[in-house]
Amino acid sequence: MKKVKKYLSMILAGILVTGLLTACSSGKTEVATAGDTAGTSSTPDATASNDTTKDSGDSVQELNLRATAFGNNYDVQDMGWRWMMAECYEGLLRDVGGADGDKFELAGAESIDVSEDGLTYTFHLRQNAKWSDGKPVTANDYKYGWDRLLDPNKGYSYAAFIFNVVGAEEYYNGKGSLDDVAIKALDDYTFEVKLKVADPTFESKLVATPLYPTRQDIAEAAGDNWGKDWKLSVYNGPYILSDLVEDNKMVWTKNPNYWDAANVKLEKVNWFDIAEDATAATMFDNGQLDVINGSGDYLKKYDEEASAGKIQSLSTQYPGTVMLGYEFKNGGESGLMKNVNIRKAISYSINRDEMVGAVYGRYTPAYGLIAPAITFNEKSYRAQTEEPISAEYKEYAGDKAKLQELFQKGLDELGVKTPISDVKIVLLTSGSSTQNQTEREYLKQSIEQNLGIKVELNTVGDSSLFTSERDAFHFDIMITGWWSDYNDPLDYLDIFRTGVYHSYGLYSNKDYDALLDSLTGLKDTTKRFEVYQQLENKLLLEDCAAAPLYYSDNHFYIQNWVKDFNTSSFGASQEVYHTSISGK
Incomplete structure (x- = not known):
């Protein structure tokens, strides 16, 4: 086996530019440790040498964001709500945007081994990773999630992501047994997967939510309500979905049991369901929203404000x-x-x-x-x-x-x-x-x-x-x-x-x-x-x-008191894992 340190071809969507410009350059082939934030996130371009906002250690760590719909799917295997799942849940790897583009960070996995023939992947899990109820995240949680994805009775559309796993497609199509699927929990913290043929796209799929872990005891206790009732969920990511008023407001709070909680600065993230751009713009102008994804006539207005240093801008493909x-x-x-x-x-x-x-x-x-x-x-x-x-x-x-x-x-x-x-x-x-x-x-x-x-x-x-x-x-x-x-x-x-x-x-x-x-x-x-x-x-x-x-x-415009706000292409479109509030 060889230890994998740098092996993923990464997307370059997180290029920082001002105004309407978008740019394209080489992405980095890199897997970093998520707890090491150096080089993994960036402050958007405020064009703001004249920004006189004072840093303040006593700023309330609360962020206000806009959504246009909340959705109603909390089942990670169903891929129904990626922008939320990528922050409240966590898989083996995490997609994080930065000044050099997106990169994959080691997340639930502490290290990864790949056999010389590219067929066997062994994931060594973090032994300090926990669910929001305090129970450890184990290899069986990943195995159960992947087995569930392949369950022919559930019909998950993203099962094809892992059809290249030995025995997977046969089991999904009713022609094989789950016992023959080469997805194994070797022990509590060692997860092994064997492929039929080497697949250059396999590693890129590991950030996708259908390959996240799922707690067997919680999912089976919920039965038909699994993925439908948010109150039945447990989380292993930086945040917990703690309150939801349909078509109005959703609240995330910091997950105190998250393995990297020391590097999560925000205590609360408020999402407001706002259908109209004009309403969102008014709330942003009044400081009621901290971030807005601009469009139409608002682009020119906010580009001018960003150039004057009144706000920050972040444009990405x-x-x-x-x-x-x-x-x-x-x-x-x-x-x-x-x-x-x-x-x-x-x-x-x-x-x-x-x-x-x-x-x-x-x-x-x-x-x-x-x-x-x-x-x-x-x-x-x-x-x-x-x-x-x-x-x-x-x-x-x-x-x-x-x-x-x-x-x-x-x-x-x-x-x-x-x-x-x-x-x-x-x-x-x-x-x-x-x-x-x-x-x-x-x-x-x-x-x-x-x-x-x-x-x-x-x-x-x-x-x-x-x-x-x-x-x-x-x-x-x-x-x-x-x-x-x-x-x-x-x-x-x-x-x-x-x-x-x-x-x-x-x-x-x-x-x-x-x-x-x-x-x-x-x-x-x-x-x-x-x-x-x-x-x-x-x-x-x-x-x-x-x-x-x-x-x-994406054309994000951000209040100057927001620090280290990012975007990612295959995780949370508004990436706030490393975000903080200073000087508000």
């Missing part, structure tokens, strides 16, 4: 891509979405640069699927290969005649005699905010004006209604997206595998699936990179399986 999805099962309500030229005409009718400026005032126009925040070989994947549809998009962009000719070509190929002016397609969207409304109206107007067709809006109020309409195939196109769960291009590409996700219109291509399969056990990074390129090109350029619109980012 984020591993998310928003896109239009197509309905492949029936070809949509119109029956037209089965044709690639019609799909391309719709995609190319949308001016991404204009859209991000007019609708959002932020984000980066997308002509590829994989976001710039995703790294490969410690560099942004996006910086190493051009976006697949960029060149072809430019051939059509803004040219109504060419776009309509492309659309008509698709109609001819389908044998449809309906004039373009009589064609109607249905756009499925959700949300009632001003930005939601502006977004769908922009898309409707762009497609109608450039293609000469009609777009009917199927607008629903929330995500559950959206899912119902999507699953009933009441759409031709829909606004969808993917926010990556681990730092590798594969996490984007695998969502389009046949049968994996309903969210992307039931796209299916056997050649695409075969390319994905060729990556199994492939450790050669040059060859993996080439396959990733082929997959993204086939998906977007050849098949137009989706129409990428923009890549996500």
Whole structure:
């Protein structure tokens, strides 16, 4: 066995810049000890040499933050609430953002051994790690959590994360026994996992909440209420969820039993459910909120305040891509979405640069699927290969005649005699905010004006209604997206595998699936990179399986009395583990 000290390729999302700028540089390959905060967090750029805020040892260590929804899922294996779970719970590793990008810190694991063939991982757990009720966090808690993830009766969607573990996929599919799954608690503080084939993406998945530990006695006592009633939970992270008023306020308090409690400065974190940006901005201006994620017209206002040193700013890329999805099962309500030229005409009718400026005032126009925040070989994947549809998009962009000719070509190929002016397609969207409304109206107007067709809006109020309409195939196109769960291009590409996700219109291509399969056990990074390129090109350029619109980012603005606030890409989006209040 060899001791692993530096082995993870890290995402670089936590680049600190002022104002609207986002930047991209190499991430660090590093695993640090979480208790050693040197180099693991950073103070946002206040551009504030004129900041005269005095440090004060007697500041109340209480932070006020905004959420737009609290969710109702407290089951870590279900991945339902990552931004909360990554602070109140803890896995083997922790994703923490800093000035040099995100890095993985050793968290529940004190050290990790990997066999020379890359098949056996041995995690040596911290013997001082405890749950919030004072009981030790043991290897059996990790084993139970991973076994639970694979339980075929529970049907967790993230079980596939560990299908490469010996016996795991067979057990999940009802063709094997749990006893044959190579997930073992060798003793109270030694957790061992054996893989079928070496997997370059495995380590990146270890920060994902489905691989967090779960207390067997607590979960089984809760029964069907596990994950639904927050009062039944116990926590092993820096904070405890201590109070919740639905659609109003959530409170975290410091976990006194956390193994690194000495380095947790905040005594309380208050989350307020605030739907409207204007309300949140007013509360931030009045000092009632300590942090705000800016958008639209507020970006300019807060950039100016940050430049003047009145507040701090923190801008980062984020591993998310928003896109239009197509309905492949029936070809949509119109029956037209089965044709690639019609799909391309719709995609190319949308001016991404204009859209991000007019609708959002932020984000980066997308002509590829994989976001710039995703790294490969410690560099942004996006910086190493051009976006697949960029060149072809430019051939059509803004040219109504060419776009309509492309659309008509698709109609001819389908044998449809309906004039373009009589064609109607249905756009499925959700949300009632001003930005939601502006977004769908922009898309409707762009497609109608450039293609000469009609777009009917199927607008629903929330995500559950959206899912119902999507699953009933009441759409031709829909606004969808993917926010990556681990730092590798594969996490984007695998969502389009046949049968994996309903969210992307039931796209299916056997050649695409075969390319994905060729990556199994492939450790050669040059060859993996080439396959990733082929997959993204086939998906977007050849098949137009989706129409990428923009890549996500974060623009946080922070009161000057907040110190060491960070963001992470695969853990808590607002990372407050090392945050403190000084001089308020």
